Amino acid sequence: MTAQAAVQAAINGLLTGGLYALVGMGLALIFGVMRIVNFAHGAFMMLGMYITFVAVGATGVSPYLMFPVAGLVMFVFGALVYYGLLSRLPAGADFMQILLTIGLSLICTDAVQLVFGADYHLLNTGLASTNLALGYGLSVNAPWVVSFAIAAAISVGLYLFVLRTMTGRAARAIAQTPAAAPLMGINVHRVQAISFAVGTAAAGVAGALLLPVFYLYPTVGDQFTEKAFVMVVLGGMGSIVGAATAGLVLGVVESLTSLYWGNQWALVVDFVLFVLVLSFKPGGIFGTERA
Amino acid sequence: MGRSFGRGSAVYLLAGLGLAATLTFAACGGGQRGAAAGDAATFKIGVITSLTGPAAAFGQAHENGYAIALGEINARGGVKGKPIELVYYDDQSRPDQAVQGVNKLIDRDGVPIVLGAYSSENTRAIVPAVTQKQVPLLMPTATADNVMDSNSPWVFRLCAGSSAYASATLDFLKTTSLPRRMAIVYENTNFGQSQADAMAQAAGPAGFEIVANEAYQASAPDYKALLQRVKAASPDIVYFASYLLDASTLMRQSAQVGLEPQAFASAGTGFAAAEFPTADKGAGAYAEYTFSVSQWLPTARWRGSAEFDAAFFKLTGTHPAYHAMQAYAALLTAAAAIDKAPDATPAAIRDAMKTIDLPDTPFGPISFDARGQNRHPVLITQVLGGQYKIVHPPDAAETQAVLPTPPWSARKGL
Structure with missing residues (x-):
C-alpha cells in the first residue's frame, strides 16, 4: 500500500472521526455528570436525523442550516426525558436506568417506524459529487468536510461550555463529588437536566450532520450507540475531551484497519481496544483527568 | 420500599411497551384465507406465502401473480374440466407457520399440490413436511441453494438458485x-x-x-x-x-x-x-x-412478458418485479402438470411435473432436471x-x- 493511500485513508478516517467525536462527547457528558449509561443515545441521534429530514423536506433549506433545529428540538426532548422519567428513578438505581434507556430507545425506534415506516430515505445535497483536491493526489469529499467542520466547531463550543460556564463548572463538580455538590449550593437536578439535554442535543446535531453523507431508517442509530460506548471507555469514563479524542482516533484506526487488513476487521479492532482498555486501563487511554 | 418498587415497575412496563411494539409487527394477522370447504366443482391448489409479517410485500406480489394466472387459466376452462380454486395459507413470514400451512392444506383441504413459500427460510422448513406427506411442492422464489439439499423427489424449484x-x-x-x-x-x-x-x-x-x-x-x-x-x-x-x-x-x-x-x-x-x-x-x-x-424483467424478450406487465399494471397500478412473475409462472406450470397427469393424485402430478416441457412461457423455457430444478436462464x-x-x-x-x-x-x- 502506498504512503499516499495511507494518508488518504487517514484523512477520510479523521472526517468520519469528527462525527464520532460529537456523538461520543454527548454520551460522555451524560455519563460524567449523571452516571447514566444511556442506551438511547443512538436513538436520539436517529431522531435528530429524522427531525432534519422533515425540516429540510418542509422548508427546502440546506441540511447544513437545519442542524440548529435538530439541536433545539432534541434539547427540549432531553429535558423532558430527564424531568419526566429519569429524575423519578430512585438514586443509585443503575439497573433501572439501563432498562429505562433501553425501553426509551425501543419506543423512539418503533414510534419512528410507525410514523415514517421501516423504509429508508436519502437526502441529496447536491454537494455529494464534489471532491476537493488537496494536492499530492489526495482529495476529500465536500459534504464530509462541511459536516466535519460544523461538528468540530460545536465540539469546541461544548468543551468551552463545560470548562467555562457556571453550569459547566457545576456539572464537573457533580461529576467529581456527587455528595458534596449540593452542599456547595448547586441545584443538582437543574444541572443534571441541562447536561442531559445538552448531551441529547449533541447526539441530535451529530445525526443532522451525518444525514447528508448517509441514509436514514429507524434503527440507524444502533451502531452509533455501540461506538459511543467505545469512545467513552477509551476516553476515560466521562471525560468529554477524552471522548472527542477517542472519536477521532477511532475514525482513523477504522479507516487504516480497512485499508491494511480489510473492512471486516475494523469493528473487531474497535472492540478489542474497548475490552483491552476496560481490562488494563479502566481510566481510559488519555489519562485519568476529567474535563 | 413500596415507593421505589412502584417506580421500578413503571420502568419494566416502559421497557415492556417498547418490546411489545416491536412484537406487534410479527404478531398481527395470521391464519388462512380462502374457502375452507369448496365444492367438488373446483380443482383446489394450495398456496403458502407471506401475506403478513416482514415479507408481506413479497407475499402481496405472489398473490397478484397468482391472481393473474388464475384468471387466465380459468378463462380457458381451468384444469381437467374444472376451474382452479387457490386455497391460501398465510405463513406470517414465519417458518413454523409455513409448516402448519402444509398440514392444514393437505390434511384438511386435501390439495394434491402446494405452491410456496416465499422466503428461502420458510420454503426450506416445509420441504420435510411435503416429503413426508408425499405431495409435490413447487417453489417459486426461494433462491438459497440449500432448499434443494434434501434431494426430496417431491420438490421442484422454478427460480434459478444463487x-x-x-x-x-x-x-x-x-x-x-x-x-x-x-x-x-x-x-x-x-x-x-x-x-x-x-x-x-x-x-x-x-x-x-x-x-x-x-x-x-x-x-x-x-x-x-x-x-x-x-x-x-x-x-x-x-x-x-x-x-x-x-x-x-x-x-x-x-x-x-x-x-x-x-x-x-x-x-x-x-x-x-x-x-x-x-x-x-x-x-x-x-x-x-x-x-x-x-431472474426476469418486464422487458425480457420471452413471449408474454409485456402482456404480464400490462395485466399486473392494470391490477395494481405498479410494474411487477420478478417475484410476481415467478408466482404467475408457478401456477401456469402446476396447471400444465395437472392437465398432463393421467389422474389428479399427488403422485401422478409429481410424475407429470418431472417430464413437463414448456418451451415458450413469459418466464422463459420451463423444464426440470433430475433434482427438480428448473433450467431457468x-x-x-x-x-x-x-x-x-x-x-x-x-x-x-x-x-x-x-x-x-x-x-x-x-x-x-x-
Whole structure:
C-alpha cells in the first residue's frame, strides 16, 4: 500500500472521526455528570436525523442550516426525558436506568417506524459529487468536510461550555463529588437536566450532520450507540475531551484497519481496544483527568 | 420500599411497551384465507406465502401473480374440466407457520399440490413436511441453494438458485473481451458469503483470477478505505454482493476513491433493486453501467412478458418485479402438470411435473432436471440511461452491453 493511500485513508478516517467525536462527547457528558449509561443515545441521534429530514423536506433549506433545529428540538426532548422519567428513578438505581434507556430507545425506534415506516430515505445535497483536491493526489469529499467542520466547531463550543460556564463548572463538580455538590449550593437536578439535554442535543446535531453523507431508517442509530460506548471507555469514563479524542482516533484506526487488513476487521479492532482498555486501563487511554 | 418498587415497575412496563411494539409487527394477522370447504366443482391448489409479517410485500406480489394466472387459466376452462380454486395459507413470514400451512392444506383441504413459500427460510422448513406427506411442492422464489439439499423427489424449484448467479455472470464475462482479473467485495453475512464463495469457486475454472476477496460490515457510512484496498489490487472486474443501501454507498464512494475497473458486476439484490438507479433513493448516475443478475424483467424478450406487465399494471397500478412473475409462472406450470397427469393424485402430478416441457412461457423455457430444478436462464442486466437493460443471454437480450465502463471523469451527470 502506498504512503499516499495511507494518508488518504487517514484523512477520510479523521472526517468520519469528527462525527464520532460529537456523538461520543454527548454520551460522555451524560455519563460524567449523571452516571447514566444511556442506551438511547443512538436513538436520539436517529431522531435528530429524522427531525432534519422533515425540516429540510418542509422548508427546502440546506441540511447544513437545519442542524440548529435538530439541536433545539432534541434539547427540549432531553429535558423532558430527564424531568419526566429519569429524575423519578430512585438514586443509585443503575439497573433501572439501563432498562429505562433501553425501553426509551425501543419506543423512539418503533414510534419512528410507525410514523415514517421501516423504509429508508436519502437526502441529496447536491454537494455529494464534489471532491476537493488537496494536492499530492489526495482529495476529500465536500459534504464530509462541511459536516466535519460544523461538528468540530460545536465540539469546541461544548468543551468551552463545560470548562467555562457556571453550569459547566457545576456539572464537573457533580461529576467529581456527587455528595458534596449540593452542599456547595448547586441545584443538582437543574444541572443534571441541562447536561442531559445538552448531551441529547449533541447526539441530535451529530445525526443532522451525518444525514447528508448517509441514509436514514429507524434503527440507524444502533451502531452509533455501540461506538459511543467505545469512545467513552477509551476516553476515560466521562471525560468529554477524552471522548472527542477517542472519536477521532477511532475514525482513523477504522479507516487504516480497512485499508491494511480489510473492512471486516475494523469493528473487531474497535472492540478489542474497548475490552483491552476496560481490562488494563479502566481510566481510559488519555489519562485519568476529567474535563 | 413500596415507593421505589412502584417506580421500578413503571420502568419494566416502559421497557415492556417498547418490546411489545416491536412484537406487534410479527404478531398481527395470521391464519388462512380462502374457502375452507369448496365444492367438488373446483380443482383446489394450495398456496403458502407471506401475506403478513416482514415479507408481506413479497407475499402481496405472489398473490397478484397468482391472481393473474388464475384468471387466465380459468378463462380457458381451468384444469381437467374444472376451474382452479387457490386455497391460501398465510405463513406470517414465519417458518413454523409455513409448516402448519402444509398440514392444514393437505390434511384438511386435501390439495394434491402446494405452491410456496416465499422466503428461502420458510420454503426450506416445509420441504420435510411435503416429503413426508408425499405431495409435490413447487417453489417459486426461494433462491438459497440449500432448499434443494434434501434431494426430496417431491420438490421442484422454478427460480434459478444463487449458485447460478456466479456462473451466469462468468458466462457473460467470457463472451466479452475483458481482461480477467477479478475482485470480489461482499457483505459479511450469510447472503454475501454464499455469493462470494460461489464466485470464488467458479472463477478459477472459468479462467478468471481472483486478485482480492474482501468482506465488509454492512450498513456503514464509510467504505472508502475498503475501496482503496480493492483499487490497489488493480482488478479488471469488481463483483459486488450487497444489499441496496450499501450498493449505493459503494458506487458513490468508488467514484470518490477513483476505483475504475473495466466492469462493475454484481450478485443482484441491491444492484438489481428498482430504487438503485434512481437519484432520490439509490445511487443515481453512479449506478450507470453496472451489471447485475436478474431472474426476469418486464422487458425480457420471452413471449408474454409485456402482456404480464400490462395485466399486473392494470391490477395494481405498479410494474411487477420478478417475484410476481415467478408466482404467475408457478401456477401456469402446476396447471400444465395437472392437465398432463393421467389422474389428479399427488403422485401422478409429481410424475407429470418431472417430464413437463414448456418451451415458450413469459418466464422463459420451463423444464426440470433430475433434482427438480428448473433450467431457468439467469439474465444479465446493465444499467443504461437509468434503466435495467437485458444484455445476456442473447435470446433474451434487448441491447448490447457497453464495455469497458467509462472512467468516472468521462461520465456525465455526476
